[in-house]
Amino acid sequence: MQFWAAYVPCESQFKDAVQLTLEQIDVIRRLTEKYHPPLTFCTSAKEIIEAHLNNQLCSLIGVEGGHSLANSLPVLRVLYSLGVRYLTLTSTCNTQWADSSLVDMPGKKPEHGGLTNFGKIIVKEMNRLGMLVDLSHVSIKTMKAALEVSKAPVIFSHSSARALCNSTRNVPDHILAKLGLNGGLVMVNFYSQFLTCRDAATVADAVAHINHIRQVAGVDSVGLGAGYDGINFTPKGLEDVSTYPALFAELISSGQWTIDELKKLAGLNLLRVLKAVEKVRDDMARSGVEPYEDTIAPKYLKGRSNCTSQEPF
Template sequence: MKGLAGEQQAVSKQRHPRRRFALGLLVAVACLLSLVDRTSLDSAWDCLRTCKRALTPLPLDPHERALALLERQPIIDGHIDLEILARWYFAYDLDDPKFDLRKKVTGHVDIPRLRQGKVGGFFHSVFVPCPEDAGYPSDNTGNFTSPSFRVRDTLEQIDAAHRIIDRYSSTLEFTPTAAAWRRAIKRGKIGGMLGVEGGHQLGASLATLRAYYALGARYVTLTHACHSPLADSCGMQGQDLAPRWGGLSPFGRAAVREMNRLGMMVDVSHTHPKTASDVLSLSQAPPIFSHSNARGVHPNVRNVPDSILRRIGSIDPARARFNLSHDGERGEGWGADTGEAHLAVPSGDAIVMLNFAGMFVSEWPNDPSRGGKRADVQAMADHADYIGRLAGREHVGIGSDFDGIEDPPEGLEDVAHYPNLIAELIRRGWSDQEIMGLTSGNLLRILDKVEAVAHSQRHLEPIHAVFEGRSDLVKHDKPPGH
């Protein structure tokens, strides 16, 4: 029925050629009037392209329609681990002929497949594993300040990302702002920002956070599978990880405020639900789940509880009060008994970006004989539908985790296959505007708001906060050596 509804909706959009022509004519007139005061060739080209789209009917076939919509609003993936692949397989040797991104390479990402998948950009995830003293897998007594090489390795990841972008500059482009990303897409380039995938990579220092921002990082995931100086992690399925802070730590609260000031998105994928809740309550800029799915579809601890999804949905004042017992967790999930779904979200926005890791999509992705649902395009679309129903489709995006996973869903094997998911959602009745929001429009809206908050706080001084576990950074009354 959903597929039929989607086709009927598409047909209805094709039945008014006069209306389409009139719209195109109005756009053309607006273009001409705008050029009276504006002689920019870019502006003229934008107007003409808009006019052409208004006059060109979209195909009815779901897959062809998906490709046409992706031409208008290409994919921006919120989380791709290309740089960790470059480290693991090639030790960052970009001259290795096996790591020529102009050809098919090991993993899920290269330029031909990015083009085939209609990709307009992605976040280059820079990741290093959790340190031994960060509460992973079971030791929860460390102070997060033991000397380690995590900051060094993060800097190597950042360096690799910029080297890759520079090496393939005819196709790839570093885009430090939402506006730069939009401009790059218009020129046919594949834009990119960086995302730091773990608060343990800061070395318990806000100075490191600021340095990462200066080097192109536009989000930090507050935790990975371990607690960090910033916050509690949700751990991983089957891992018993007791909370350390009860959500955000005091230092983490300072870090969130500093990220708001900088214009850096606060990423709460991998975090404990209480951490995500604290961020939704504290952050003045919209937070993100850069690569997460829904617990109500698949009860993995890495997925987002119904209460948090409903809380995001409550941003829309037209929605009624929620009864969580009607959702996938049947009112038994985290936060169901505390009124979590009805708490305010000061930033007024958020986004949950779909993770393609099979283990977060379905119960037994590699062994359907064990009774679980196979991880495939349909199962992935179930998460999109579910998040869209609880949180609102304007709060859904894509954060595949490609090159950081081994078991993507059937039909979504690499970056060339995004159109398969888009076509499935079209069959399920997602509108053209909802699709273009999912592909990148929603994320760019979030980026715009994060940047606007930073602009409003540009008069503020950098936050000075010292993590409580640091004994090396204290004030002294005497000079060194006395």
């Protein structure tokens, strides 16, 4: 299965972020249709399993950056209806309701101290919809807040271990420990800068991050999120997905992994998390939880708004 990132730049915030996101989703869907049947569109754990049995590769959609919502819960719901199954709460910029990883850099200050009340409502609505909460790119306080609010396991779709490379894009050990209790998942990024904090890395460096996350969070909480569609430097020997056998050969030769554990790493952990997210959705539906109708408080907009009519009706 392959998640395609419907990513739009932070410069589109308060401008045309929603339109650009829809255009990215259109590209993903057209790409999938063009290469069907080997490539097939999937939106659930059941469809992923069925596709695998039919020797097909699943296309799934993730939206990378909460600015794509334009502070609108209805937009979030529409994105879900179009097949989006994860939302990264921030990209490389703060939203009006969540701090990004940039605020953890030296000399930077948080804008919100994690998630605002509206940000917490967005996480709750994602739980209600059955959408994966993705914490790659967010600040440590945003990670902690999302883990406290979410009723479902969360993911880091493309992050690595901060203990091995001190990048704000990586996950610190105390969050990894909380993630293990949450039942969530870190999908290891192969960008050399996140593995070694340098432009060069090796297969062994990727393996070190996988093993560290396994040690701290548990074998059920580690997966693969290479990020090949958006990184500049890859480890030597891990240039693209065709080199995955080299990664698994390295893990097998270590003697620390069983075949069943390697299956978890390869995809079963993500399937488990997706099933758990779908169960939370179904449980909330049975409990009669209604769609959240909250709007963001004007004070967080600081006088900014999208370039649209304020009174359209």
